[in-house]
Amino acid sequence: xxxxxxxxxxxxxxxxxxxxxxxxxxxxxxxxxxxxxxxxxxxxxxxxxxxxxxxxxxxxxxxxxxxxxxxxxxxxxxxxxxxxxxxxxxxxxxxxxxxxxxxxxxxxxxxxxxxxxxxxxxxxxxxxxxxxxxxxxxxxxxxxxxxxxxxxxxxxxxxxxxxxxxxxxxxxxxxxxxxxxxxxxxxxxxxxxxxxxxxxxxxxxxxxxxxxx
Numbered sequence: 025x026x027x028x029x030x031x032x033x034x035x036x037x038x039x040x041x042x043x044x045x046x047x048x049x050x051x052x053x054x055x056x057x058x059x060x061x062x063x064x065x066x067x068x069x070x071x072x073x074x075x076x077x078x079x080x081x082x083x084x085x086x087x088x089x090x091x092x093x094x095x096x097x098x099x100x101x102x103x104x105x106x107x108x109x110x111x112x113x114x115x116x117x118x119x120x121x122x123x124x125x126x127x128x129x130x131x132x133x134x135x136x137x138x139x140x141x142x143x144x145x146x147x148x149x150x151x152x153x154x155x156x157x158x159x160x161x162x163x164x165x166x167x168x169x170x171x172x173x174x175x176x177x178x179x180x181x182x183x184x185x186x187x188x189x190x191x192x193x194x195x196x197x198x199x200x201x202x203x204x205x206x207x208x209x210x211x212x213x214x215x216x217x218x219x220x221x222x223x224x225x226x227x228x229x230x231x232x233x234x235x236x237x
Contacts, residue, residue, distance in 0.1 A: 033226050042079075056082050061089040061229045063221070064115075065212070068094055068101030068128070072114040080115045087202035089230060092119060093221055098146065098211045100129035104183070108191070108207065118198075120191045122206040123220055126172050126180050133172045135209055136163060136180055137220050139194075143171060146216055196228050 028039045040055050056062070062083050066072060083090055094107055102110070104125055111117055126133040126143070134145040142157040160168060163184050168177040198204035206224065210217015 032222055035226055037222075037225075053079075053082060056086070056088070059088065060232055061091070061225075063091045063093055063225075066092060066094045066107065066111065068096045068107065069099060071102055071107060071110050077114055080117070084116065084202060089200050089202055090117065090205045091221065091225060091229075092117070092205055092207040093212070093217075094207065094209045095212050097125050097128060097135075097209050097217070098132045098148070098214060104128065104209070105186075108187075111205075111207070117205045118192070118203060119205050119207045120194050121187050121209075122194065122224055123208045123210070123217065124180065124184055124187060125209045126176055131176070132211075133176055135217055135220070136160070136184065138184070139206075139224050140220065143168065144216070144220070145171060146211070146214070148214060199228060200230055 026041045028041065030037055030039075040059060042055050056079070064076060064080060064083075066076070080090070092111055094104075101107075104121075108119055108121065111119055122139040123135045123137045125135055132146055134143055136143050137157070140157075141161045142159045144157045158167075158171065163177075163181045168180070171177075172180070192204065194206055195204055199206060206228075208217055208221045208224070210221065212218060
């Protein structure tokens with residue numbers, strides 16, 4: 025397990041990055057006894073892997089708050105709804121999307137942030153993508169068509185409407201009790217979607233708490 029400590033928006037964050045390979049399972053399980061919340065990273069192509077299932081079981085037994093980050097959106101992979109269904113079925117989680125992709129793979133154009141009500145367009149430039157957001161309070165805003173094109177804008181509207189009809193609204197108390205798991209989409213290698221995740225994490229994640237043995 026590697027440790028990264030940094031300041032963000034006036035808070036000290038300690039990230040314990042655990043290996044995903046099953047050979048390091050014991051080390052990872054020990055790490056989970058020390059954390060206050062967990063970010064589960066899902067590969068858009070691989071989906072939920074066996075080792076992830078085991079780790080999430082431990083998190084759920086300990087009622088650790090979980091945020092899900094679906095990664096590598098710029099690569100070809102599974103459909104967003106298929107991934108959300110897989111996370112619910114294989115991990116036994118109750119998810120709610122906090123951002124939603126505009127296209128996937130070669131057609132990936134960016135994300136709509138349901139938490140902050142803005143659009144972040146994907147350019148492939150990690151320095152530019154991390155901050156370049158455009159406030160759009162509703163997906164019905166016609167500026168969306170100008171930003172991503174008519175077809176992508178209409179598809180996003182349909183998918184956001186469907187997602188909001190299927191999945192529950194975010195509830196912070198349910199998240200803190202381990203009963204609801206917010207989901208973000210992005211591409212960590214490109215620094216894309218990470219700021220949205222961190223901003224929400226700062227707002228909702230619990231501070232250090234006493235650990236039970």
